[in-house]
Amino acid sequence: MRASNLALVLGEIHRRGPLTRAALSELTGLTKTTCSKLVGDLVEAGLVVESGALRDGERGRPGVEVRLSGDRVAALGLEVNVDYLAVCIVDLTGRVRQRRQVHVDNRGSRPGRTLADLRELAEAAVAESGLSIAGAALAVPGPVHDGVLQHAPHLGWHDVHVDLGMPLTVDNEANLAALGELWFGSGARDFLYVSGEIGIGAGLVVDGALFRGAYGFAGELGHVVVYPDGPGCRCGARGCLEVYAGQEALQAASSMERAGEALGLALASAVHLVDPGRIILGGVFAPLFPQLEKPVERVLSARLGGMRTPPSLGVSELGSDAAILGAAGHVIRQVVTDPAPYTSTRSAPA
Amino acid sequence: MRASNLALVLGEIHRRGPLTRAALSELTGLTKTTCSKLVGDLVEAGLVVESGALRDGERGRPGVEVRLSGDRVAALGLEVNVDYLAVCIVDLTGRVRQRRQVHVDNRGSRPGRTLADLRELAEAAVAESGLSIAGAALAVPGPVHDGVLQHAPHLGWHDVHVDLGMPLTVDNEANLAALGELWFGSGARDFLYVSGEIGIGAGLVVDGALFRGAYGFAGELGHVVVYPDGPGCRCGARGCLEVYAGQEALQAASSMERAGEALGLALASAVHLVDPGRIILGGVFAPLFPQLEKPVERVLSARLGGMRTPPSLGVSELGSDAAILGAAGHVIRQVVTDPAPYTSTRSAPA
Known part of the structure; x- marks a missing residue:
């Protein structure tokens, strides 16, 4: 009671x-x-x-x-991504108190080594903050089931049971980035957040809640079919969105036009299926928005226009911090939902 | 109270x-x-x-x-589809008491004429049932917003405010068919119901509730991108699923193989995006399942297998009755949720 x-x-x-x-x-x-x-x-x-x-x-x-x-208890947000490690500490009022990002190529890394590096980064941030950490959540670039990272093809990790020596929630990067956008972003409560990193993911937020699907694997926008007979994708299929608009494709691309068109095609399928309130492009798609906007809008309009008004398209202001902010926000919500463990049970002074 | x-x-x-x-x-x-x-x-x-x-x-x-x-109050389920009109009366216990389907080509029909025919069909069924109708719901082959059928490209109808001279709920055929499957079908509570009619639609059921999207337009599987540069679709885009696996394409197809592959491609995108508990094929896809199963399974496995186990694939037992059953079920739930209007307010006998 x-x-x-x-x-x-x-x-x-x-x-x-x-x-x-x-x-x-x-x-x-x-x-x-x-x-x-x-x-x-x-x-x-x-x-x-x-x-x-x-x-x-x-x-x-x-x-x-x-x-x-904001002065005593705080939340630790963590991320292992393909080309960086990141940490933030957010206090209960939602203010970011520490933020550290280290660029490092984690492709083919040993999970134990990478997680030890992340832990070190986190401990330094915690020590400097002087705050008491209520809990931690970690974003990883792959689907998670029961706390186990199923596979992160870009890291080369499979079935990794993540252990950082502290109580930890582990979730897919795009899911936490979508929650970051919900809690720290534009204020929208119905949107499809598109996370452009080395991989592409998405998180669908419906009336302020993340839609996870039956097994927690929803939002794999990066593997939506764009050209069924296109080039091979790391997932084993062909012509997935990631082949055309993943970060590696963007860096190699002679033209942003093609990437934007592919993104538009995958988003058209997504809009037909889930009818999001709006589309918010995050991660590397945000700085590239000036080049991507026109081809994406053109394809969305061509493919949806006969049936409905395409949803509005915007960018996230959170950059690559979206996932660590979502991770920290998740912990803050845990504290607010169940603060009893953080309080003593003796009576308040009379 | x-x-x-x-x-x-x-x-x-x-x-x-x-x-x-x-x-x-x-x-x-x-x-x-x-x-x-x-x-x-x-x-x-x-x-x-x-x-x-x-x-x-x-x-x-x-x-x-x-x-x-089951003896006094019942629900009226109605459907206008491209090539038939259908009516059912379901009593409060869920038993189907009347069911009528008339094959008629409604392409290019006048809405007022078609709705008058439907009303006549309904009145005959009601008269024969001898039951008191608590309400009616109507399935239409297109998106509905605020009771207005936005457009039904196969009928050639646009912005039709449906009036049958009785209190009526109007909803998209695939939505109501998915609810029919939920309430009268296999007992599954998490699934993507795929409605194969002249058009193709889908209804996503999550934990026993229909997912409608931000504006009520979710589930347009028929217009998910299969081959971006494929043949033109009635919606104005190219290479939508409907072009390859809609009923007209199925009738013209030299091979069910290609239709099954196209269905598999669209479903692979759907699984990546919404992660349904299972996939249930309904409408004309049910009797064609023996021919469709292999190509659909093969494509799902090829496109999803590197990342996850594909969800199970099954068929609906409801045939073309799914939508009228869902419509009637919707009315039954209205009565159960708010029975007061059907009862008098005087005291029960002592």
Whole structure:
């Protein structure tokens, strides 16, 4: 009961911003006494602070607002991608406190070695932040099932049980990048986020929630069929989107036109199938948007125009930080949804 | 309060099957007196019946079970498709009481004329059933927004505000067929239903609910890109799935092989994007399954095998009835979710 009430109070503060104890009592339906005790526990745990100077005996004074604290508890967002390792620390208020990215070629790397490097990068960031880390989440460039990275063809990794010596959520890079866009991006709540990295993935966000599919493998836009008889793809099939618009193809391309057309074709199929509210291009597609926009729009319009208005096309402002931000945001949501483990159980001071 | 309690009681009976009043009281948390009154109202409305002979003064006797009644209230499922009109009447227990299908070429037909014919077909079925119709839903071969059929290219209809002179829900044929499969089919709760008619559509069911997309246009499998430079499609694009595997292409095809391969290519893109629990082929694809199975499986395996196990592929048993059953099922769920309008408000007899 205490655990769910703590979550109720912290959830309101997280959702609505600073609130007085009286407002919290009204919003949660809890008595003022109960609310004050719960707020006391959250203050003591460093999850919230109260605004304004408080003198002894004045706790709960009207006008004093309770808000999330950025000073004690924070979330660790991590990423192993094909050509970089990245780490961020985001405090409970959503402010990025540390951000480190190391460019390194992880193709054909040994998972143990790469994860040890990532851990070192994370530990340095944590030490410098001086914050207490509530949890960590890791983005990887491949599908994940039950915490196991099934395969990351560009890394050459298969069936990797990721262990960083800390409690960890592991998820596909495109999924976490889409959540990063949801929580730290444009504010849209219905969109298809397209992640352009060495591989191409996508995350569909529907009414503020990530659509994962029956087995958690949804969003593999990079392997949607573009030209069935096209060049071979690393996945074993032919003519997948990634062959034409993956980062390696983009670097080798004599023309961005062809990449944009291929992206438009795959997105046309995606729009027909999932009808996203809008399309948001992220990762390397964002800086290339000036060159990609026209061919993508032209193909979307040609293929969809007879049936419907194509959804709007935009870019993410988050660059390659989208996935680590989504990872950290996931941890923040874990804390807000269940803050009890971060609080002590003794009574608040009278 | 009474309305939501009626829904609570009827919902438990609909979900769990026959229940005693005591069990209903326990499941709903309502007092036995309240439950008995609500059951009385539902009996009077003809929505439920009590099993076993009851003598005066014995209402609520333990052992007597309350179950849905098939004898008074029923749902009307309707369909306008390119080459047929169809009607069914399904009672509250889910039993099909009337089913009529008339083959007629509706290409280029006048909407008013066709809808009048459908209404006539429905009225004859209703008259013969002797049941009281709680509501109607209509399946149409095109996308629907706010009750308006946007366009049905095979019919040549555009922006048709459908009016049958009765309260009516209008929805896309593939959506309702997927719901038909959910409620009257294999029992699966996660699947992509593929509707093979003159046009090809699909309905994605996720955890027992239809996925509609941001604007209600999801599931347009027929226009997923198969060969970007292929023959022109009625939608204005080129090389859509429908060009290779729509009913007209199937009839003209020298080989089912090519249609199956095209279907496999579009389904491979769909699996990568939405990761359905399984794929269920319906409509004309069901009887053709023996010829389609191998090419579809081969293409799915070739395109997905490097990344994941392809989902299982099966057929619907509902044939061309899927959409009218889904339409009727939708109405039944409306009654169960909100039975108050079908009951009187006076007290049950003491």
